Amino acid sequence: MSLEQRKRVEVCFSPRQFELYSKDFDICVVIDVLRATTAICAGIENGIDKIIPVATVEEAREYQNKGYIAAAERNGEVVEGFSFGNSPYAFMNPELKGKSVVLSTTNGTQAIVKATAIPTVVIASLSNLDVICHWLIEQHKNVLLLGSGWKEKFNLEDTICAGAIADQLIESRLFRAEEDSTIAAKFIYRSARENMFSFLRASSHRRRLRRLNLNEDVKYCLRPNTLTTIPILHNGALVKLNYVIENAL
Amino acid sequence: MSLEQRKRVEVCFSPRQFELYSKDFDICVVIDVLRATTAICAGIENGIDKIIPVATVEEAREYQNKGYIAAAERNGEVVEGFSFGNSPYAFMNPELKGKSVVLSTTNGTQAIVKATAIPTVVIASLSNLDVICHWLIEQHKNVLLLGSGWKEKFNLEDTICAGAIADQLIESRLFRAEEDSTIAAKFIYRSARENMFSFLRASSHRRRLRRLNLNEDVKYCLRPNTLTTIPILHNGALVKLNYVIENAL
Numbered sequence: 023m024s025l026e027q028r029k030r031v032e033v034c035f036s037p038r039q040f041e042l043y044s045k046d047f048d049i050c051v052v053i054d055v056l057r058a059t060t061a062i063c064a065g066i067e068n069g070i071d072k073i074i075p076v077a078t079v080e081e082a083r084e085y086q087n088k089g090y091i092a093a094a095e096r097n098g099e100v101v102e103g104f105s106f107g108n109s110p111y112a113f114m115n116p117e118l119k120g121k122s123v124v125l126s127t128t129n130g131t132q133a134i135v136k137a138t139a140i141p142t143v144v145i146a147s148l149s150n151l152d153v154i155c156h157w158l159i160e161q162h163k164n165v166l167l168l169g170s171g172w173k174e175k176f177n178l179e180d181t182i183c184a185g186a187i188a189d190q191l192i193e194s195r196l197f198r199a200e201e202d203s204t205i206a207a208k209f210i211y212r213s214a215r216e217n218m219f220s221f222l223r224a225s226s227h228r229r230r231l232r233r234l235n236l237n238e239d240v241k242y243c244l245r246p247n248t249l250t251t252i253p254i255l256h257n258g259a260l261v262k263l264n265y266v267i268e269n270a271l
Numbered sequence: 272m273s274l275e276q277r278k279r280v281e282v283c284f285s286p287r288q289f290e291l292y293s294k295d296f297d298i299c300v301v302i303d304v305l306r307a308t309t310a311i312c313a314g315i316e317n318g319i320d321k322i323i324p325v326a327t328v329e330e331a332r333e334y335q336n337k338g339y340i341a342a343a344e345r346n347g348e349v350v351e352g353f354s355f356g357n358s359p360y361a362f363m364n365p366e367l368k369g370k371s372v373v374l375s376t377t378n379g380t381q382a383i384v385k386a387t388a389i390p391t392v393v394i395a396s397l398s399n400l401d402v403i404c405h406w407l408i409e410q411h412k413n414v415l416l417l418g419s420g421w422k423e424k425f426n427l428e429d430t431i432c433a434g435a436i437a438d439q440l441i442e443s444r445l446f447r448a449e450e451d452s453t454i455a456a457k458f459i460y461r462s463a464r465e466n467m468f469s470f471l472r473a474s475s476h477r478r479r480l481r482r483l484n485l486n487e488d489v490k491y492c493l494r495p496n497t498l499t500t501i502p503i504l505h506n507g508a509l510v511k512l513n514y515v516i517e518n519a520l
Contacts, residue, residue, distance in 0.1 A: 035425065039287060042424055175291050176284065178451045202427045202475050210455060213462065226451050 028198040030164045031191040033184040033207040036171030037133045043201070048163035050140035051154065051187065053147065054170035055179040056227050057108045057236075058095075058130025060147040060243040062260055065113030065123065067150075067251035072122040072259040075131040085124040092124040098234045101126075109239050110149075122259070129170035134255065137168055143255035144263065148183050148218075149242075150249045155190040156267045157252055162196055167207075178210070178225040179244070182218065185211025186246075218244050277447040279413045280440045282433040282456040285420025286378075286385045292450070297412035299389035300403065300436065302396065303419035304428040305476050306357045306485075307344075307379025309396040309492040311509055314362030314372065316399075316500035321371040321508040324380040334373040341373040347483045350375075358488050359398075371508070378419035383504065386417055392504035393512065397432050397467075398491075399498045404439040405516045406501055411445055416456075427459070427474040428493070431467065434460025435495075467493050 034043040044050075053059055062073050076082050079094050079101055086092040086104075094100070095107030106112035108127045125131055137143045146154045146167075158165055167187055169180030185207035191197040192208070199205060214221040222228050222244065231240050242248075254263040283292040293299075302308055311322055325331050328343050328350055335341040335353075343349070344356030355361035357376045374380055386392045395403045395416075407414055416436055418429030434456035440446040441457070448454060463470040471477050471493065480489050491497075503512040 035284075038291070039424065042287070042422070172451070173291070175288065175450065176452045176455065178455060181451075181455065200475060201424065202421070202430075203425045205473055206425065206427060206430065206455070206459060209462065210458065213458065224454055226449060 023195055025198055028196055029162055031167065031188050031197040031199055031204065032201045033167045033169070033181070033188055033204045035169050035176045035181060035203055036174050037136045037168070038171070038174040040136050040168060043166060044139055046164060047140050047166040049142045049144065049158065049161060049165045050137040051144055051146045051158070051165060051167045052130070052133050052137050052170065053167060053180045053183045054127070054130030054133060055147055055183050056231060056243050057110060057239055058127040058170065059145045060149050061108045061110040061113045062125070062145050062253050063147050063150045063249050063251055064110040065118065066253045066260065066262050067249045068114045069119035070113065070123055071120050072261055073253070074122060074124045074259045075134040076124060076126045077132050077135045079126055082124050082126040090124045091118070091121055094126045096128050098230050098236065110242050111239065129172060133168055133170040138255065140166060145253040145260060146183065146187060148244060148246045150251060151183070151186055151246050153250045153267060154252055155187055157265055158187070158191060159194050159196060165191065165197070172227055177227055179222055179227065181207045182211045182214050185209070186215070272444055274447055277445055278411055280416065280437050280446040280448055280453065281450045282416045282418070282430070282437055282453045284418050284425045284430060284452055285423050286382045286417070287420070287423040289385050289417065292415060293388055295413060296389050296415040298391045298393065298407065298410060298414045299386040300393055300395045300407070300414060300416045301379070301382050301386050301419065302416060302429045302432045303376070303379030303382060304396055304432050305480060305492050306359060306488055307376040307419065308394045309398050310357045310359040310362045311374070311394050311502050312396050312399045312498050312500055313359040314367065315502045315509065315511050316498045317363045318368035319362065319372055320369050321510055322502070323371060323373045323508045324383040325373060325375045326381050326384045328375050331373050331375040339373045340367070340370055343375045345377050347479055347485065359491050360488065378421060382417055382419040387504065389415060394502040394509060395432065395436060397493060397495045399500060400432070400435055400495050402499045402516060403501055404436055406514055407436070407440060408443050408445060414440065414446070421476055426476055428471055428476065430456045431460045431463050434458070435464070
């Protein structure tokens, strides 16, 4: 396919830059590897019916008061008054099967709320990397990969995941990238992929979670392709997209 | 030196993130490799007395009306009514020796104006890489490296230059980095340094300047260590810092 016919795939490092990048995209892929979007993918794959992302803890509390199951995390810790935060293991709890869960996190749910400016919003993590790439290639629309970052700043793990998706899409020769941020993300991913865990050893959020004894969560979040589910935003809630990879592309 | 005693060196990718990073730094190093800060370094080294950075073209015009020599660039081109923009070769014109020049550019001078929130502001480019690193190491203060980016977005060439400075400072073992942006910049620099010109081939601004037939400017801007001057902001104007490397560190 000629360069002009290809669709665009670009990386936006954090919600702070979203307005600079958000024009002319059909699909926004939200990424918060440590840990919100990994937890969302794991929860939906393990049978949660709906996850309702909300930006503030107050909104989560209002839902809780109406009888909803609600989860909230700030700065890596479960917010007081909530029984869980954004640990993927908590989202795999069999008691949540068929239920709706409201979720507010430091970065990920804020990014999802911003992303709604783009018509279609889906959720990615390293856990569902290949399935999301397959689906995006089949859609063949302009894709913005939005890292959640850390408090509006750039972070490494979301950039690596975005770079991994951009790399697969560009390699299909059906997509092209124009932005320097996309070139950089792809490049960082290619250098990190052999040993992501050690590459991320120095990253700021890894250090933060290590202090909180969350190393098991981190290991789960950095393992690629353990899941085959794509959560998609539908009427304000994340639900399972009906999609199965039928043939390798 | 123990990690705690080390001073910080961090990279901020573009003026859009400046407020997220600007606290607790003593020195801000502004970088706009293509081409504003390269032109400023070349101009000051070649005898321009003062360069007055202004954010808007209107301000540049007001100075011009008062009889100042003024230069203005937008989107890579000289603004109508100005005799030059931000080509480093224009700043080496012998007729400018001993003169003051007012300058407004798309990205670089905007970044300089923002940087004034930090007590000391100096100017870097690949052209004066080693001298600025020597000087920063001697100062041993907290350093923020501010890329000018492209219209508030991340760009590759400023990130590579910032990564090169961060790398030298961290290698001295007198500085440490905490932010993921700094880890990423250092990493991108290390991968690009063997062949910067080809690494940047795909970069968005290179493409932009190639269309404008500015390849000679680009070659000059990407050549490291052709200059030994550090421009420093003093009472709103960039002047030559009185500094000569006396001994290798």
